[in-house]
Amino acid sequence: MSQTFDTIFAGGTIVNHDGTGLGDVGVKDGRIAAIGDLSQASAGERVDVSGLHVLPGVLDTQVHLREPGAEHKENLEAGGRAAVLGGVTAVFEMPNTKPPTSDAPALAEKVRRASNRMQCDFAFYAGATTENADILGDLERETGCCGVKIFMGSSTGNLLVPDDDHVRAVLRNVSRRVAVHSEDEYRLRERRELAETGNVLTHPVWRDEETAIRCTNRLLRLAREEGKRIHVLHVTTADEMDILAANKDIATVEATPQHLTLAAPDCYEEMGTRAQMNPPIRDARHRAGLWRGLAAGIVDIIGSDHAPHTLEEKAQAYPKSPSGMPGVQTLVPIMLNHVNEGRLSLARFVDLTSHGPNRVFGLSAKGRLAVGYDADLTIVDMKKSRKIEDSWIASVSAWTPFDGMTVTGWPVGTIVRGRRAMWEDEIPGAAEGQPIRFVDTLPRGA
Numbered sequence: 001m002s003q004t005f006d007t008i009f010a011g012g013t014i015v016n017h018d019g020t021g022l023g024d025v026g027v028k029d030g031r032i033a034a035i036g037d038l039s040q041a042s043a044g045e046r047v048d049v050s051g052l053h054v055l056p057g058v059l060d061t062q063v064h065l066r067e068p069g070a071e072h073k074e075n076l077e078a079g080g081r082a083a084v085l086g087g088v089t090a091v092f093e094m095p096n097t098k099p100p101t102s103d104a105p106a107l108a109e110k111v112r113r114a115s116n117r118m119q120c121d122f123a124f125y126a127g128a129t130t131e132n133a134d135i136l137g138d139l140e141r142e143t144g145c146c147g148v149k150i151f152m153g154s155s156t157g158n159l160l161v162p163d164d165d166h167v168r169a170v171l172r173n174v175s176r177r178v179a180v181h182s183e184d185e186y187r188l189r190e191r192r193e194l195a196e197t198g199n200v201l202t203h204p205v206w207r208d209e210e211t212a213i214r215c216t217n218r219l220l221r222l223a224r225e226e227g228k229r230i231h232v233l234h235v236t237t238a239d240e241m242d243i244l245a246a247n248k249d250i251a252t253v254e255a256t257p258q259h260l261t262l263a264a265p266d267c268y269e270e271m272g273t274r275a276q277m278n279p280p281i282r283d284a285r286h287r288a289g290l291w292r293g294l295a296a297g298i299v300d301i302i303g304s305d306h307a308p309h310t311l312e313e314k315a316q317a318y319p320k321s322p323s324g325m326p327g328v329q330t331l332v333p334i335m336l337n338h339v340n341e342g343r344l345s346l347a348r349f350v351d352l353t354s355h356g357p358n359r360v361f362g363l364s365a366k367g368r369l370a371v372g373y374d375a376d377l378t379i380v381d382m383k384k385s386r387k388i389e390d391s392w393i394a395s396v397s398a399w400t401p402f403d404g405m406t407v408t409g410w411p412v413g414t415i416v417r418g419r420r421a422m423w424e425d426e427i428p429g430a431a432e433g434q435p436i437r438f439v440d441t442l443p444r445g446a
């Protein structure tokens with residue numbers, strides 16, 4: 001009996017757990033129903049993807065979408081469009097909004113606003129404060145929550161848990177992996193005057209290596225004391241890679257495309273405050289250390305830390321200029337360009353952007369191109385060269401640190417649960433984004 005599918009993506013080069021090879025992907029009811037030679041099967045629609053690579057849907061597990069509270073920088077709808085235009089099928093959004101996502105009503109409100117308004121699927125981090133440790137065990141289990149985030153050093157917004165006692169209290173009260181912005185708040189305060197007015201080159205001097213290293217050592221000690229798992233966000237130093245390599249039993253690691261691509265001092269000289277983010281872009285020695293960590297398997301995930309601010313805000317004299325840069329739309333093209341330039345394999349890219357999130361966060365039926373999983377696909381043309389330009393950026397902030405860079409490797413299609421969310425730069429249908437489910441927190445009867 002011949003099989004029938006809603007859609008067959010036919011003739012692409014599939015990159016998944018099984019390696020790389022030609023094949024067809026059959027989709028039924030939003031799930032992957034078959035992988036292989038489906039030339040004899042029937043389908044409502046057969047999409048020819050020959051000459052293209054078919055990857056499991058790319059997840060960006062660190063984005064700031066600013067809604068509610070700072071919609072002049074970004075909102076959930078525009079951020080979702082930016083994601084799918086860039087080949088991203090799902091995002092995890094950060095809690096430093098206004099109000100912060102630090103209680104159940106704030107989390108439920110974000111899920112309500114995002115549902116059927118974002119083109120991609122989504123989850124939200126719960127923000128830790130010095131006051132809410134006792135509710136985090138429940139909050140991290142709410143629908144649409146990907147876990148708890150701690151800011152140990154202050155960045156955009158007012159979420160901050162600077163001291164050991166409060167970090168310990170957070171870790172004690174949760175059971176899921178905790179994501180952490182690791183910069184030591186006390187050292188940041190001591191060194192604040194090293195940030196020279198009007199001189200963004202002093203950003204990585206103020207927020208130096210030791211600020212990050214000291215905090216990561218503290219965090220690892222606390223996590224070990226409490227027997228908890230941590231995910232260290234946007235690691236920036238070669239030294240932390242070595243430290244984290246010795247702690248892989250409890251720690252997972254994120255690197256960002258911008259820390260892997262840009263380097264000080266050039267990025268500050270060329271781009272000024274556009275290159276300003278926390279933790280900072282550092283020199284080429286540290287960038288090489290991040291690549292070594294990536295090659296060695298210490299890095300588990302690539303996340304963009306999409307952190308939009310308007311160019312008007314960025315034009316203020318440093319350090320009044322806010323830290324952060326858009327990135328969700330450029331993660332895939334920037335990293336595919338690195339693949340084409342030989343810095344990582346396409347299989348490792350898939351490991352970092354799909355299998356990594358699946359393993360680190362316990363995604364339910366997402367993050368693998370396998371039968372039974374959600375039909376989330378990132379379809380890319382590895383040969384296509386294109387210039388990244390501000391005018392392509394769908395974020396409300398409407399700019400990218402990679403403006404003017406020509407890359408090779410480009411997302412052609414973004415398939416979310418079987419539906420074309422993006423095809424050849426167009427967004428053909430209505431937004432149908434839904435909360436991601438997690439194996440650790442499935443509701444009864446799910």
Ligand code: DOR
Pocket residue numbers: 064096155156181276277278279307308323324325
């Ligand atoms: O540069 C940054 N910007 N780093 C962060 O940790 C926060 C982010 C933001 O929200 O703007």
